[in-house]
Amino acid sequence: xxxxxxxxxxxxxxxxxxxxxxxxxxxxGLISHEDIDAVQQEYETQLGPMHGARVVARAWVDPSYRERxxxxxxxxxHELGIEGPExxxxxxxxxxxxxxHVVVCTLCSCYPWGVLGLxxxxxxxxPYRARVVREPRVLLAEMGCPLEESVEIQVWxxxxxxxxxxxxxxPAGTDGxxxxxxxxxxxRDSMVGVEVL
Amino acid sequence: MTLDLDxxxxxxxxxxxxxxxxxxxxxxxxxxxxxxxxxxxDDWAPFRRCLKDAIADxxxxxxxxxxxxxxEELVVGTGLLGPDAVSxxxxx
Numbered sequence: 001x002x003x004x005x006x007x008x009x010x011x012x013x014x015x016x017x018x019x020x021x022x023x024x025x026x027x028x029g030l031i032s033h034e035d036i037d038a039v040q041q042e043y044e045t046q047l048g049p050m051h052g053a054r055v056v057a058r059a060w061v062d063p064s065y066r067e068r069x070x071x072x073x074x075x076x077x078h079e080l081g082i083e084g085p086e087x088x089x090x091x092x093x094x095x096x097x098x099x100x101h102v103v104v105c106t107l108c109s110c111y112p113w114g115v116l117g118l119x120x121x122x123x124x125x126x127p128y129r130a131r132v133v134r135e136p137r138v139l140l141a142e143m144g145c146p147l148e149e150s151v152e153i154q155v156w157x158x159x160x161x162x163x164x165x166x167x168x169x170x171p172a173g174t175d176g177x178x179x180x181x182x183x184x185x186x187x188r189d190s191m192v193g194v195e196v197l
Numbered sequence: 198m199t200l201d202l203d204x205x206x207x208x209x210x211x212x213x214x215x216x217x218x219x220x221x222x223x224x225x226x227x228x229x230x231x232x233x234x235x236x237x238x239d240d241w242a243p244f245r246r247c248l249k250d251a252i253a254d255x256x257x258x259x260x261x262x263x264x265x266x267x268x269e270e271l272v273v274g275t276g277l278l279g280p281d282a283v284s285x286x287x288x289x
Contacts (some may be wrong), residue, residue: 011221014262021269021285024246024278030230039234040227085241108249109260118216124260160245
């Protein structure tokens with residue numbers, strides 16, 4: 001075994017596989033390095049939770065939009081010009097004082113990219129995927145989102161066919177804020193359901 | 198148990214959220230997204246099936262390792278690369 005303290009540890013086998021995959025696909029003319037750069041750029045600049053935040057803020061200020069959003073999430077986000085991947089079948093679930101919603105993908109990492117961007121690491125980790133189903137109240141408390149015993153927790157399991165977005169409750173004391181300012185209050189975690197605003 | 202809420206500080210961050218632990222993970226994400234866009238007409242379904250299988254196959258494996266395995270399965274399974282191409286390249 002060789003160690004090189006000046007250059008860090010050698011790449012892990014999986015990293016070498018990833019590099020080999022890219023080399024081979026490029027050599028075969030199936031994709032170019034520039035294609036990959038362009039795709040990364042696209043995901044970096046055009047996707048993110050800011051789109052979901054805009055949807056939530058609109059629903060807070062416009063009751064008829066809220067109704068349309070809860071009736072057909074995909075159509076309502078398209079109404080705001082939000083297209084993006086992985087929101088072809090978007091279901092929006094609204095929190096209330098009685099019910100708190102939280103989203104998971106127990107099988108892999110299905111997530112509504114078009115409104116939330118790419119999923120964070122913890123969403124993809126086995127502990128979150130297993131525990132949010134088994135003991136959601138305990139897990140949410142550990143994640144900094146303690147809920148009263150009286151609040152019912154509903155867990156939504158995403159799938160290839162259906163993605164979920166949580167509509168958090170509007171925080172108190174925000175009556176005077178503009179829609180844009182309200183959007184600035186909405187976090188990704190609140191739209192996954194692991195935070196209360 | 199850690200949920201890695203704060204995670205490592207490796208780039209890239211996207212709107213303050215960390216999606217990757219290391220640059221190679223970001224690259225293999227982009228590679229898969231590029232392959233799906235260019236070779237599968239932007240249809241993620243075939244890749245998603247491979248990813249689900251890769252995770253079910255070894256549930257405790259790190260996520261981006263499963264992602265890489267899924268991409269290899271996709272391109273080999275659809276004949277874009279030969280079955281041993283990646284292993285042969287690594288052995289070179």
